[in-house]
Amino acid sequence: DSIRSVRIKGKAAVPEHGRLSYMFCNCENLRTVDLSGLDTAGAEAMNCMFHSCRVLEEINFGENFSTKNVINMSKMFFKCQSLRKLELTCFDTSNVIDMGSMFEGCGHIEKLDLSSFKTPRLISMSRMFGDCGCMKDIDISGFDTSGVTGMSGLFSGCSSIEYIDLSRLNTSSAVNMISMFMNCTSLVYADLSGFVTSRVTDMSWMFFGCRKLTALDLSGFDTSNVVDMSCMFCSCKSMRELDIRGFDV
Numbered sequence: 001d002s003i004r005s006v007r008i009k010g011k012a013a014v015p016e017h018g019r020l021s022y023m024f025c026n027c028e029n030l031r032t033v034d035l036s037g038l039d040t041a042g043a044e045a046m047n048c049m050f051h052s053c054r055v056l057e058e059i060n061f062g063e064n065f066s067t068k069n070v071i072n073m074s075k076m077f078f079k080c081q082s083l084r085k086l087e088l089t090c091f092d093t094s095n096v097i098d099m100g101s102m103f104e105g106c107g108h109i110e111k112l113d114l115s116s117f118k119t120p121r122l123i124s125m126s127r128m129f130g131d132c133g134c135m136k137d138i139d140i141s142g143f144d145t146s147g148v149t150g151m152s153g154l155f156s157g158c159s160s161i162e163y164i165d166l167s168r169l170n171t172s173s174a175v176n177m178i179s180m181f182m183n184c185t186s187l188v189y190a191d192l193s194g195f196v197t198s199r200v201t202d203m204s205w206m207f208f209g210c211r212k213l214t215a216l217d218l219s220g221f222d223t224s225n226v227v228d229m230s231c232m233f234c235s236c237k238s239m240r241e242l243d244i245r246g247f248d249v
Helices: none
Strands: 005-007 032-034 043-045 058-060 111-113 137-139 163-165 189-191
């Protein structure tokens, strides 16, 4: 709790198959981290690396920070409530399987450019952006989500997003969409025209609390395998048009 600043000088190398999981977890007074002296080419896990670093304001990854062999990035920046920006163009995510809750609780970040992320092996992105209350712009246009099964709570609690275009998001393997847009209280438009939901079994709470949505085009939704739709549109107080005649229940 007493650590306020971390700087790795010289050059330290993570061994092959090394893990940086929980490295700074619960360093609740940590404000700055400089990893420019850390060679992470051997690392295969970075889950919970900055978990609950609530006052962390700045991370310098440096030129030696490599994620080319990393498999797990779940909860990497979980509840980093004071971070206002993240420059992640140096990240190679081609081997990452799990990004669940990666940015959950990053309540002060307004924009995330993840267009450079390549995710051919990704399976889980549940609550990846959960409770990012100030987030207004998320670019995941480069994501390959063809193998992703878990999308529950993906944007849950993103209460500042007004428009979201997910027409190119591949959901063909998705099984779980619980709370996917729950409490997106500023959302006025969502393009879900490219959604393939033939394998989805749970859509409960999916649009719960989307109180500014007036309409949704769900004509392409295949609900033949869905077993739970409870509270799917609960508290959508502005909804004026909803055509679900094509729903197979």
